[in-house]
Amino acid sequence: MIALFKYLKPYRLFIVTVLTLMFCGIMLELYLPTLMADLVDKGIADNNIGYVWRTGGLMLLCAVISVALTILVSYLSSRITLGFSRDVRKALFVQVEGLSLQEFDRFGTASLITRTTNDIKQVQDVTSMILGMMTRAPIMLVGGIILAISRDAKLSYIFLASLPVLSLLIFLISRRAIPLFGLLQKKTDKLNLLLRETLIGTRVVRAFNRVGYEQTRFNEANEDYRDTGIRVNRILALLFPVMMLVMNFTSIAIIWFGGIRIDQGEMQVGNLMAFLQYAMMILISLVMLSMAFVSIPRAQASAKRINEVLNINSSIQDNEQAIDMPAADGVDVAFDKVTFHYAGAEKSALHNVSFTARAGQTTAIIGSTGSGKSTLLRMIPRFYDVESGKIMFNGIDIRRIKLDQLRAQLGYVPQKAALFRGTIRDNIRFGNGDVSDQQEQDVLEIAQAADFVKAKENGVLDEVSQGGGNLSGGQKQRVSIARALARKPSIYLFDDSFSALDYKTDARLRKALKQVTGKATVIIVAQRVSTVMDADQIIVLHEGEIVGSGTHKQLMESNLIYQEIVQSQQLEEESV
CATH class of the missing domain: 3.40.50.300 (P-loop containing nucleotide triphosphate hydrolases)
Known part of the structure; x- marks a missing residue:
């Protein structure tokens, strides 16, 4: 996961600002129990109303500033993490676009979609957690321990019992959860694969009356994902009740032994109240750390899958001695x-x-x-x-x-006509944006597509749905051929591109192609x-x-x- 943090470099100034503001906010929060102790011991105990007002006003000011800093930190953190995930997503998309079909086949479409969406979201969430909880918790933990000891060193021995219990719990749960998070991402891949396969092949599924079979297949994968998710959440469910139990017993111990020390005159009431708050801060910091540590394994599994794609070198790329294509x-x-x-x-x-x-x-x-x-x-x-x-x-x-x-x-027309969302014009000009309206009309005539395009309500500006779903097979092939013609290439590659055409249209198209291809290789x-x-x-x-x-x-x-x-x-x- 650390390898992905190089995409945080453009946000270094933002990160430094966030850490500085967060540190200031935490210092103010840690200062509040000290002020409260003074208010109780020096103000209320001595019936000094002026001191109570001054100290209370200072506490209110610290609280307001702390809240304002927290809001600002949240805003800046969101900008950092969303920008980071955008940059990683862009890098992953560019990498996938540059892969050869061999690497593409190795990963599979469903897995690449999961890695570009779900996996990056997992990494984004943990990055946000690192900038928030994982940075905040250690500062508050260390600060809380130092200030608690400064209030009463002997009472701090209680932490020697509670902190190791919480730390051991976090370790055990993380060790059980890590393998399951990786497994959960693989099962997400399988769900995406089945869903994509069924949606693309929905006509075949219905034609062969296999809807029930596909539902069963998907349900099995869905239940498998659910069962794995339940196993993970059962483990995580143990975390918070046990933590709350430890925190409550720690509070009872502090109040019990603190009361004894007050009775013996070794501690003041305000100090006990401040110590109790510092104890809660320490324990809450550990809870925050545990939540982060539980989330990290899933993000690590996702980051590993993202890096698998980012670190692979395409087997097809320019070599160092690559030359320009000589004019001919x-x-x-x-x-x-x-x-x-x-x-x-x-x-x-x-x-x-x-x-x-x-x-x-x-x-x-x-x-x-x-x-x-x-x-x-x-x-x-x-x-x-x-x-x-x-x-x-x-x-x-x-x-x-x-x-x-x-x-x-090259002007390439694939075996399976591939059209994109947008207008017919967008698809024709996909490989050559400099095509004039007249040239556009000419290639439609040659491809035998002019008649059906004119019959459309908006002509070449008529919308094409995803994958050309609102066009027939023959229409899609003819628009694909027009797209290749618009490029005016030196080499035309037609991969069984006339299979959906009737014999008459096929003959007219080939005759028209013969007249315009000229010196091109067909x-x-x-x-x-x-x-x-x-x-x-x-x-x-x-x-x-x-x-x-x-x-x-x-x-x-x-x-x-x-x-x-x-x-x-x-x-x-x-x-x-």
């Missing part, structure tokens, strides 16, 4: 003996893949499900890095090109033969290896797997 009219994309494994997979997703996609030409990738088509496309933007071999842009290994310049060459991953048959080069993938390449006509004459794909699709069309 077009970009040839070459795969040279590329092999790639997913983490934990037994077989390679791609094995010894070699081909070249030429500028000004369309290269299509086709193959059965799981043959590695989408994986191949994801290697080009360096979502994943090759295990062996290399991918080159105009003969330059893409690992030598700066990432931002590498990706600036790489299309597709399932339909009709989508790829006009390509200048068709690559046939099977189990991660290239088993054929050529034009549609050449492959129909020489490649058995391509022939089987064509035949299976023809049979499907005939059966329909």
Whole structure:
């Protein structure tokens, strides 16, 4: 958790101010029992009304100043802790955005959400507690002990019995609670995972009538979380009753033995009252410390999870010798003996893949499900890095090109259309904010999206809900294609981006693309033969290896797997 405190550096002046004001406030609080003792022993006992008024007025002034300082400290502490949590959250988000998909897959979406929200909140709460209770309690504890001893050293021996009991209790409870707090955060991850999975797949869940099954799954995880939470709270529940018991017995002992000392003339009534208040301050300080110590283990578990993400280095980043992408009219994309494994997979997703996609030409990738088509496309933007071999842009290994310049060459349309909240215009201009209204209209026409956009009440200013939930699959794909076109890239990557389109729209879209892509390199991953048959080069993938390449006509004459794909699709069309 200490590693996260580097994000408190911008607030050093605020922290010093808080500590100074807090120290002043505590000194005033510690001074009040002394004033009260003097008021009783010198004012009331001697019937000195003037002294009572003066001392009482001073006590009131100290109390007012102390309250004002406490309010100011609370305000400044809130600014510090909320700013601190904002900075950590920002750093975590930036780190996650920079991770490769391998690291992203390792943590999982649900866990990353929990770490960015719940875990940071735990650390924020404990940071607030450190600036408040954990700083206040030791000062008050030490000050209270010193002043209590100054009032009556012999009566202070009572603390030799009560303080070790409280300290032992805090130690035992903390030791039991620490492992459970870490477990509780993991169970929070599982709850988030199940909830996210069910909400995203709600259509499938309802279509297959599995609502009851999902409810059972969630309830089991929810009850598991509840049971762990109950175990933690049962342990913590022991803390306060026992503390109150110790505090009350300490008060009884002080009053009992203090009364004896007053009767013997060794102590005054005002001193006993002041000693009793100092004793309460000492014991309350220990209670405050115990509350902080109980909360720290959970924050430590959360901080560890946050640091796991912050300290990991992305496997994909610019190296020290990274170069700018040289200017060129077009970009040839070459795969040279590329092999790639997913983490934990037994077989390679791609094995010894070699081909070249030429500028000004369309290269299509086709193959059965799981043959590695989408994986191949994801290697080009360096979502994943090759295990062996290399991918080159105009003969330059893409690992030598700066990432931002590498990706600036690309217009990528993913297999699952990803749209963001905002307007249709916001989504089209997502990759290029300099698009004019006319260019926007042109890319919508090319993407065959102009008609349905015009039919919207607000046209391109119509709102897109989260994930494009208010658009059909085909509409989402066409807006995604328009977004890629608006970027005017050197390389177009279409990852099965026409699957939700009917054959007629698909044909019109491909014809329009042919006219505007010009010198750009076009790489299309597709399932339909009709989508790829006009390509200048068709690559046939099977189990991660290239088993054929050529034009549609050449492959129909020489490649058995391509022939089987064509035949299976023809049979499907005939059966329909």
